Amino acid sequence: MTRRAMVRSVLFGAAALGMAAARFDTAAQEATPAATPAYGDPLPSWADGPLKQRMLAYVADSVTKGHPGYLPPNQRVATFDIDGTLVCEYPAPMQAYFAVDMVRQIGEADAESARAPVFQRVLAGEFDDLTTVEPPGFLEVFDAVNGDMTQQRFVAFARRWLQFAIHPVTGKRFIDMVYQPQLEWLAHLRANGFATFLVSAGSVDVVRAYSLPLFDIPTWRVIGTSYDYEFAVSGGKGQVVGTSQVVALTNKASAIGLHVGERPVIAVGNSDADLPMLQYANGAPTPVLPMLVHHTDAEREFAYDRDYSWSPLVAGLSDAQAFGFGMIDMKTDWLRIWPEEPSPPLLASGN
Amino acid sequence: MTRRAMVRSVLFGAAALGMAAARFDTAAQEATPAATPAYGDPLPSWADGPLKQRMLAYVADSVTKGHPGYLPPNQRVATFDIDGTLVCEYPAPMQAYFAVDMVRQIGEADAESARAPVFQRVLAGEFDDLTTVEPPGFLEVFDAVNGDMTQQRFVAFARRWLQFAIHPVTGKRFIDMVYQPQLEWLAHLRANGFATFLVSAGSVDVVRAYSLPLFDIPTWRVIGTSYDYEFAVSGGKGQVVGTSQVVALTNKASAIGLHVGERPVIAVGNSDADLPMLQYANGAPTPVLPMLVHHTDAEREFAYDRDYSWSPLVAGLSDAQAFGFGMIDMKTDWLRIWPEEPSPPLLASGN
Numbered sequence: 001m002t003r004r005a006m007v008r009s010v011l012f013g014a015a016a017l018g019m020a021a022a023r024f025d026t027a028a029q030e031a032t033p034a035a036t037p038a039y040g041d042p043l044p045s046w047a048d049g050p051l052k053q054r055m056l057a058y059v060a061d062s063v064t065k066g067h068p069g070y071l072p073p074n075q076r077v078a079t080f081d082i083d084g085t086l087v088c089e090y091p092a093p094m095q096a097y098f099a100v101d102m103v104r105q106i107g108e109a110d111a112e113s114a115r116a117p118v119f120q121r122v123l124a125g126e127f128d129d130l131t132t133v134e135p136p137g138f139l140e141v142f143d144a145v146n147g148d149m150t151q152q153r154f155v156a157f158a159r160r161w162l163q164f165a166i167h168p169v170t171g172k173r174f175i176d177m178v179y180q181p182q183l184e185w186l187a188h189l190r191a192n193g194f195a196t197f198l199v200s201a202g203s204v205d206v207v208r209a210y211s212l213p214l215f216d217i218p219t220w221r222v223i224g225t226s227y228d229y230e231f232a233v234s235g236g237k238g239q240v241v242g243t244s245q246v247v248a249l250t251n252k253a254s255a256i257g258l259h260v261g262e263r264p265v266i267a268v269g270n271s272d273a274d275l276p277m278l279q280y281a282n283g284a285p286t287p288v289l290p291m292l293v294h295h296t297d298a299e300r301e302f303a304y305d306r307d308y309s310w311s312p313l314v315a316g317l318s319d320a321q322a323f324g325f326g327m328i329d330m331k332t333d334w335l336r337i338w339p340e341e342p343s344p345p346l347l348a349s350g351n
Numbered sequence: 352m353t354r355r356a357m358v359r360s361v362l363f364g365a366a367a368l369g370m371a372a373a374r375f376d377t378a379a380q381e382a383t384p385a386a387t388p389a390y391g392d393p394l395p396s397w398a399d400g401p402l403k404q405r406m407l408a409y410v411a412d413s414v415t416k417g418h419p420g421y422l423p424p425n426q427r428v429a430t431f432d433i434d435g436t437l438v439c440e441y442p443a444p445m446q447a448y449f450a451v452d453m454v455r456q457i458g459e460a461d462a463e464s465a466r467a468p469v470f471q472r473v474l475a476g477e478f479d480d481l482t483t484v485e486p487p488g489f490l491e492v493f494d495a496v497n498g499d500m501t502q503q504r505f506v507a508f509a510r511r512w513l514q515f516a517i518h519p520v521t522g523k524r525f526i527d528m529v530y531q532p533q534l535e536w537l538a539h540l541r542a543n544g545f546a547t548f549l550v551s552a553g554s555v556d557v558v559r560a561y562s563l564p565l566f567d568i569p570t571w572r573v574i575g576t577s578y579d580y581e582f583a584v585s586g587g588k589g590q591v592v593g594t595s596q597v598v599a600l601t602n603k604a605s606a607i608g609l610h611v612g613e614r615p616v617i618a619v620g621n622s623d624a625d626l627p628m629l630q631y632a633n634g635a636p637t638p639v640l641p642m643l644v645h646h647t648d649a650e651r652e653f654a655y656d657r658d659y660s661w662s663p664l665v666a667g668l669s670d671a672q673a674f675g676f677g678m679i680d681m682k683t684d685w686l687r688i689w690p691e692e693p694s695p696p697l698l699a700s701g702n
Contacts, residue, residue, distance in 0.1 A: 151612065220611045279587055
C-alpha cells in the first residue's frame, strides 16, 4: 500500500463512517428503481406534445411484432450520458467537486502527498470556484484521486462522499438532483425490454457508486473513463487494483463498440461529446431515437449550452433538425425536474 | 474501404449467402436458451455427488434471505471461460480454425493480400494441422483476420462461418460441440438471478457471433480480446470500425474490473489462464464457488491438461485442493456431454 493509499484508508475507512454504513447497508443492497411510472401514463412528468408522442410511439412500435419498427430484444439498446442528461452538471459536474474534496482531504492529512504541485494548488484554493476553471487544466486533479486501491474500496469512498455531499448553489444533495422525467423514461424503456447503459466521460468507478440505487443500472452497464487495472494475488486470493494509469474515454461510440457490441437505437445526451452516440444510432437500418437535453430552464435548474466550458452544446444544436434529434426543451417538456422523494441510500458493503 | 475489406465483402457479403440469411434471420433473433432444465432437477446431466450438491446448495443459499450465504442480486455475478469450459477446444480452439480459413479465403481471392508473409504461410499449408502449431507463432494469423470493417460486418462474417464449420475430428459442427451440463448450469444460475458473463482470451466479436443463440448471453456480457475501435461519421450517420490494432485480454480478473465492476462469486474455467478469475472470486468476503473443468474423457470428448499447448492446466491442478476449486471431472461428473438437439441457427441481420 502506498502512503497515499494509507492516508485514504484513515480518512475514508470503514471505522470513520461505520455507523452510517451499518445503518444503510441492507437498504442499499435491496435498492429498487427510483421511479415507478404512474398507472396509465408511463411518463407523467413529460408534457404532452410531439416529443412525448414520438417517444411513446417508438417504444410501442419496437415491441409490436409485425410492425416495421419492431426490434428483437437484443437490439433494444439505449445509451444515456449522465452529467447534464440524467443529473445536474451545472455549474460543474459533481465528479469535479468530488475530486477537489478528495484531494483536499488527502493533502490536509498527509504532508508528503501535499508536496505534489496539484495538491498545493488545491490546498491554495485554486479550484474552490469551479465555475472559473478551465476543464483541461483540471485533469490532473481527477488523476490525483485515482490509483493504488482496490476497486471495491474506491467505489466505497465515492459512495460515502456522495451520500452527503451538497450542491454549492441549490443546497440539495447532488444525488437528489436527478431528473425525474429521465427516471420515468429509463423505467419505461426497461419495462419494454430495453437494456439501458450509462456512458460517461467521468470515472466509471465513481458512477458505479450510485448507478444501481439511483438508476437501477448495475455496475456492468456503466461505461466511462477507467484505469489500467492491475491484479494482485496473495495466498490464492486476488484483488483488482486501480492504478494511476488513467484510460480516458475519448469517443462514446467506440466505447459502446467495446463494451456493448450492439448499436444503440436510443441514445440520449446533452452536449457535443454525446454526438457520436447519436450518430452511431443514426447509422442503423432500423428506426432510431437520438435525443438531446437542452438546458433552457433558468428558474427550476440552469440555462446554458454553447458557453458551458465543461461540456458545451454547439454542433448538437445546429445538427438537430437535419439529423432528427429529439430535442428535449427542459422548460417546456418537463413538468417537473426533481423527484418528490430523496434518493435511496448509496452506502453498501460491496464485495 | 481498404482492398482487403473489399475482398472480404465480396467473399462474405450478403449477396453470397443471402438466401441462407433470409431463411435464418427471424429464428435467430428470437433465439431461446439452448437448454431448459428438466422439472425437479435443474442439472439433469450432472451426476449426483459432492460437486453437484455443492453447486445446488451454493445457489439455494445465495437466494435465501437470512442465510449467511445470501447474496443481494447485484453480487450474483458468475463468469465463465468459453474454450474448453463451455465448448470443445481440442485439438485447437474453433477461433483458430476460423482464422486460418478466413486468411486462406482472403489470400486465394486477392493477390495483393496474398503477398503478405502471413498469407503466404497460410496458403502454403503451414497451419493446416493446428495440433502442431505453437500458439505464440499463430498470433499473426489471428491479427490478419482483423481490421478495416464495421463491427456488425465482422460479427456477421463470423456467424456465417460458424453456422456451417465442421470440427476436424468429430465431424460435428463446432457450434454443436457445446457442453450440455454447462448449458444447464448457466440456465440454473440465471433462473436464480445471477448475471452470467463470458470471459475469453479469444476475439470478443467472434464470441458475440454466437453468445446469444448458444448461451442466451447478449453481446454486452461478453469480454475478450478486442480492437482499438474507430468511429467514422458520414452525413450524420456513424459506424464503429474494428481497426487492426489488437487489444489483447491478458488478465481475466483485470478485464472483469473494467467491464463488470463487481467481483464474481462463481468463476468457471479449465486452464491456468482462468486462474485469475477463480482467485478474484476467492478474495471475496462471502462464500464463493470457483470451478475448473478437467478434461478426463477420451472416449466421449478428449483427455488433456498439462500438455495442451493452446491453454495448459498445470497450476490449477496443484492449487485445486488448497484453494477450494470445485473440480469437474468430465468423465464422472457429466452424464452426457453434448446436447440432444443441434444448436439454433446463428445467422441474424445485426444492426
